Structure formats: C-alpha cells, structure tokens
Amino acid sequence: MSFWQQLKISHRYAQLPASFYTKIQPDPLTQCRWGSWNSSLARSLGLPETPDDTLLHAFSGVDIPPQLNPIAMKYAGHQFGVYNPDLGDGRGLLLGEITDQQGRCFDMHIKGSGRTPYSRMGDGRAVLRSTIREYLCSEAMHALGGPTTRALGFMTSDSPVFRESAETGAMLIRLAETHIRFGHFEHFFYTGQLGELRLLADKVIEWYFPQVSAHDNAYLGMFEKITFLTAEMIAFWQAYGFAHGVMNTDNMSVLGQTFDYGPFGFLDGYDPHFICNHSDYQGRYAFDMQPGIGLWNLTALAQALTPLVEKPALEQVLDNYESLLNQAYSRLIRRRFGLYGQQDGDSELCHDILGLMAAEKVDYTLFFRQLSLLDNASADEVTGLFSDHLVVTSWLEQYQRRCDKNVDETGTAVPAVSRCEQMRQVNPKFILRNYLAQQVIDAAEQGDFSPLHQLASVLREPFDEHPEYEHYALAPPEWGKGMVLTCSS
Template identity: 40%
Template sequence: MAARFPFDNSYARLPPRFFARLDPTPVADPRLLRLNAPLAEQLGLDPAALAGAEGAAIFAGNRLPEGAEPIALAYAGHQFGHFVPQLGDGRAILLGEVVDREGRRRDIQLKGSGRTPFSRGGDGRAAFGPVLREYIVSEAMAALGVPTTRSLAAVATGEHVFREAALPGAVLTRVAASHLRVGSFQYFAARGDAEAVRLLADYAIARHEPEAASAANPYRAFLEGVARRQAALVAQWLQIGFIHGVMNTDNCAISGETIDYGPCAFMDAYDPKAVFSSIDSFGRYAYANQPRIAQWNLARLAETLLPLLAETEEAAVEVAQAALGDFATRFEALHRAGLLRKIGLAGDDPTDLELVQALLQRMAETGADFTLTFRRLCNAAAGPEGDAALRALFRDPAAYDSWAPAWRERLAAQPGGPRDRAAAMRATNPAVIPRNHQIEAVITAAVERDDLAPFEALLAATARPFEERPEIEPFMLPPREEERVLQTFCGT
C-alpha cells in the first residue's frame, strides 16, 4: 500500500519571497535506519507503509509523496551576537504540513536533503553523527516532557559527506509545531519589508497564538505569548542540566519548542559555567547564561515588531518593554518552583531557595553529578538509608552532610509521608539522560561498524527516563575520566 501524507500546506501559500521552491536532491542508495512508528501514527501516517523501501525513498528525498510542496524557508539571525541578514534553510527542505490526530498542525522537514539557495557554499548534507545525535536527544527531550521538535525517521544515503574526514551521509526527518524563528522576522525587518513582517506575524498568531487575534493589541499579545513559552522552556532546560549550545536567534522557535540540536549537551558534573559547543569560544551560551540569552533573543523579536505595536516608535518601545518586562519574573518563578520540586519542597518559604542554592553550590565545588545527585536525593528523602549512595557523589561527603539536616527539617514540615514525597520527586528527577559519552559511543558504533544496536539501546533507555529498570543501569552512570566528552560539534 502506498504511503499517504494528508498534507495541508499553509506556509507554502504565503508570498514567494518567504521561501524558495525546490525539490530535495536525490541520494544514491537510501536505507531506512529508523522509523518512529508511534510518532507516525500521531501524525496520521501508516507506519507499515513507511517501513520499507518506499519510506526510505520518501525520507531520503528521492520520492515526493502526493501533496508535498517542498520549500526552503528564508530567515536571518544573530549568530553569537553578530547579525547575518540572510541564513535560511541551507540543508533542509520542508515537505509540507499535516494536522495530527490531536488537531495540531505539524511541519515535516527533511534535514540534510541537499543544497538550497540559502546554502552559502555548504554541501546541504548531513552526516550520520549529527543525525543520530538529534534523533536521540530530541526524542529524549520529548520523553522528559520538554517542548521539542521530534524525529520521525533517519535514513542512510549511501553517500559520503566531507567534514574533518569522509563520513557516511544521512537525512533526518524532523517534525515541528512550525519552523518559524525569531530570525524569520529579522529577515524581513532587515529588508524594510513591513508588509512581510505583518503577514508573518498574522500567520504566527493564527498558528501559535490564536487567542491573540481578539486582543486589544494582537501583536503585543503575540509577543507576550512567545516570551511565556521561552521562559517556560529555558526553565525546563536548566532543571535537567541541558545546554543548547547555539542559542542564536535563528535557533529560537516562536512555538517554544527546542529546535536545532547541534552542539547540545547534558551536564555530567554540575557547573553553571559549563560549555560544550566547540564554536562557543567565549561561553556566550553557557548553561547559566541561557535565561539571559533567551531574553536577549526576545528583545530582537520585539525590535522587528515595533511598527506593529504602536503608531509611534516611542510608544511601540514602551509596549515592547512592557510585554517583555515580566520575562525575568516569570522565568525565576518557574525555575524556583522546578528546583524546589527537585528537592521535594513546595510552598513560599523564602529560605527554601537558599537551601537549593546551597546544594547547587556544594555540587559545583565537589564535582557532584547533576542528574544522579537529584535522583539519589529521592531515595534520601524516603529515609536516611539513602544517604550513603548520595554522599558518594561528592568529592568531600561532608559537603552533603552539612547540608542535609536543614533539608530534612524542611521535609518534615511538608504535607504527606516520606514514601509519597520520594515518589513525587522521582517523577521530576530523571534516572537517565542521553549522556554525551554514550551518544559518542553510539555514533562511533554506527559510523565505524555500521552497528545500530547501541543506538537502539540508548533510545530505549531514555524513552522512559523517570523509571529505574535493571536494563538501564549502565546508562545511568556518569563517564569515567577517559570517557568524558569535553566538546560537541554542530556537524555542518
């Protein structure tokens, strides 16, 4: 049975200057590495029809399904603080949009599908490593409850791409609420195309903020909605130790999803200054800097919307400042509540935040593993017998010993018993994350030995991240010294 995609392509109905129309570049020998069958079903697709050669051809870009209208989107962006007026989809092509079984509009995009007018001299291709990394991390983020783009399929191309060496090529099929970015608005604003900015804003409101259309100032309501989503997203990143690595404005999605998993990483030992991205030389996008950068990106979005916010520039600036003014307050409230949940506390006691900050400081000073510390804290909350395994994570166990009494005193004042409290903490502190050294091991096995078994094992382990199971114990362990990954790469 032929694969059918129920396309309804709204973005392709915008004016031609919003994108370039072109087909993906066919590849030599497409081979389906993995199909995300549950996601396919959510999208209204038939996994059985996509599991064979036809699916491989579609996800490689060799065959266009009926109704596809392939386009590469135009956008600009601030990259590490420097504005580039034209970026765009240099190695990605949007096949089209479907409305999923829950009524949500979703983009289906091929990443690594060949050159486009926005490639800027690049080859338009992707290698195995970055494709497998994005597949693993995006699906792990979804399992962790973090808004994210998703991975529908990965295909080997039978060709090589050339980076630091010749590497096997691949194509990722990415699913997103949309691919609208802050940089999408910057592209038209930089050209003085006020009509296009308005069209794009109206489109974004209809797709992501429909209630804003009836607000007294729809564009202010839209800006406020984007800011709310970004505040919530970055708070969740920090609570799981995630570092995006390249928070350029072209990687800041209007939808509030995590997008573009290039040099991303999860921390092992807690370090607020942690940087893994090989291209972030000055730590602009370090772990603790992410809230500040999100606010900076939102200010760049607000700049593009100024002509829509009020009749005069002065009045528009006031509206924008008011719309973004509560970002920090909202982020801090969400982050505080999330951190307190991680240590089993709820309420408004002002000393609770000091308590969790004291724990984080001790973790940083003694090299304690971020994920394991909070996970083992769940057992310690159930009773002192859980202390031994937790203390072992600190180079100086006295750092934990001096902190724990005040924490237990606060726990005693909380409603509920120790067992219920520990269960609630386990629902917010993951047992397993896709650690950098494990991802590297997966990539090495796939690239050097064409062995996808480690890839499948890591996917299975991170699919239910809050459940401890015997088979995931190896994936819970931090790296040994010789396994540590100090840098991650974007793969372009």
C-alpha cells in the first residue's frame, strides 16, 4: 500500500457541478526538482518529512496518483475596482482536500502548473522569485500568528519562463482551509446562475460555518462570519505593518486568510502611505487604504449575495465592519505596546508615537522590539531610533507612567519584567524584509538554496533571539528600504 492510500484525501469541491471548475492535468516543468519542503507541515498531514521522487512526480504532474484529481476553479472578481468576468485558476490547480492529524481539512493546490481555460493571455507558469516570496511569507505570517494560507513546498526547474526577461519556472504547493474567494460568488451572481450561487453558499456554510445553520437567515449569518474574519485579518496586517499590494476581490478568502502573496511588503520605516505594488499607480492598495478596501470588497460580496439576503440586512452587517476592525486592531496594538486594560489617553499615547515614527520613517519592527526590551536594556536603544531625542524621551516618560498602572485580571500590578516578557512574544525580532527575500532569491537563481533554508528557519521562530543570525534583524541598507515590486510572477 502506497502512502497516498493511507492519507485522508477527499474531493468535495470536485463533486460540485461542472460549472464550478474544469478538469485538467498539469503540464510538468522540465527537469523539475525540489527547492524546499516544509517538513513539519508535511508531518502534520501524514506526508513524508523528507520529499522523494514519488512526491515530486505527483505534485509536479509527471505521475499523478489516482488519489489526486486536478481541477481549475472558475471565479471572477474586481481588479483595482473594475469587474473582470474572465478570471479563474489560470496557473493553478486544486488537487483535492487533505485532513491532518487533528481533523482539520486543507485544500492542496499547485501554483505554476501550466495553462488552463482561465489563463487568458498568460502562460500558466510561476517564476522562481515569486514562488520563493510566497513560500517564505506565508510561513512567516503563520509564525507571527496571522491568518494565512500555508506553503507545503516548492519545486524549481530548467524551464525558462518569460516575463521582462527569461526566468526560472517553478511550482508552489499551497495549503489553505479553502480556495473559495469573494470572486466565486461574484461569478455566479453576474452570470445569473442563481442556483449555483445558492449551492455555493450552502456548501460554504456546510463546510466552514455550520454554526450559522440555526440562524434565522443562514446566508446572512455566513456573511457576518466572513465580515468578522476579514476585519480580523486586516487588523492583523495593520498592527504588524503588512501591505498586501493586490487586494482584488479574487484575492480575498471567505475565511479571512492572507491569500495570493504577490508584490507584498512589510513596513521598514513606518510610512502609513506605503505602496508596495509598482503597478498601483493611484495608491488604491496603499498600507493605510487597506481597512477601507476591505469594506469595499465586502460590499462587492454583499452585492453578489443580494439574491439570498435582503439588502438592508447586508448593509447592517457592513455598518459593523469598522467597529470590528477597530476592536481587533486595538487588541493587537495594545499587546504590542504592553498596555493592560483600557485607560483614558491610551489612543493618544499610541497615536503620538506612531506620528513621530511616520515623520522620521523609524523602523516599525525595530521600534516595537526595542520597546519590549526596556526591562533589561537602556531607553537609549529606543530614543536612538529617532533624531528628535527630547520629544521621544518625553513620550517614553508618559509611556512608563501608563505602564506603571498595568494590572492583570486579578488586579495585581504587572511588573516591567512580566510586561516585557509578554511583549517579546508578540513583537518579532525577525520579519521577511523584501531585501532579505531578494538576497535568497539571487542565491537560489544561481542554484544555492541554503540561504533560503536558513532564513526560513529563522522566520518560523520570529520572536526568538537567534544571536547567530543577528544580521537578519538589522534595518535594511539604503538600497533595500521600502522596496516596491511588480505583480509579474
């Protein structure tokens, strides 16, 4: 018996009507080989910790076992605010769903597997640089505690893929609790396939939100859940300085998980207006625009649900979005600042220092990490990040007075040591800075994947010290600050 036969693999999405997808086989790359394999994630799924040729041939499409059933999903979406009906899995395939050892079900999806009926003018391929970036960032986001898809591994090859120049073709193996996007609902709504729209909603409720079945209107309950999860995801992005870059509705998961990593970027110097996508000429998806775009995308989803839910009820849910996001953001940012409870002046305290950071483009991650070290390091390490030392020193005095008022659930005062220890569990020392990603990409394109493996191991433990990898925690050099990337992948 092969290990494939021992795995819990299902095909519930492929059991939906043919209008939901197209069955298609992947087009293998030339001389495909492993670039990286996520051993711990593989182990949780019952897959081998060390990948071999059997796995390689299965995931690359050379020899697909009967337990896998590749399909390309059909959907639509709003791209930069404009509706596009001609979308779908244009370079990816859903292989099936696998249940892990804890009973959780995940889609297995390969990205870069060749042309499908939804490729439009594309070649259906992914290049090594974008594959590495998604592999690293999805794992980094998971380690930070953010809602995200995961990466099981990726393959490189000898196949040339042509973008601005010839690049190396690659394939990513992505895991997600679902690949259903806002755009799936939009497709059936705008094409008038209302039976399929209802069926899709029924399956989303059955698979992901069974608790809303008791709701007076289960479809409204589903939308409430999607709104809540989306608000939570974007609040995490804002609290941790992550810019997605392409918040099109076809890139929005109904489970509020960070999805389709493209020209993303974590903030270096704090810049609320940071635009990480070179193609975003108007700044639609700038860092500080993300909360509003989340609402815009939810409004587009609400429109697609109007055959199932009365519009006033949907609008009432949308009216709650800002409050949900603010509550989630407040919870996260308080933890990052080490503030227990809520007291008058807290918002102003946080707002003031963020304003100073924005004025001087102070490194976002370094600031919070240094703030969490005040129990055993000089305040000079914080003030040294700013040029206006007097103003920051004054702020630190206010901050310290506020922290002195911290009490836990029992009403006991929280000492600085305890506060800072907890802060170090939520303020990472290491994030995936774009210049670090570029360095490992450069090495990988020359055939050396050891820098990638090293960086990945650090990003999976971002709150630890890793003194041997101190260079990964430094502010970027001038050439690496605020790197802007393209959607081309």
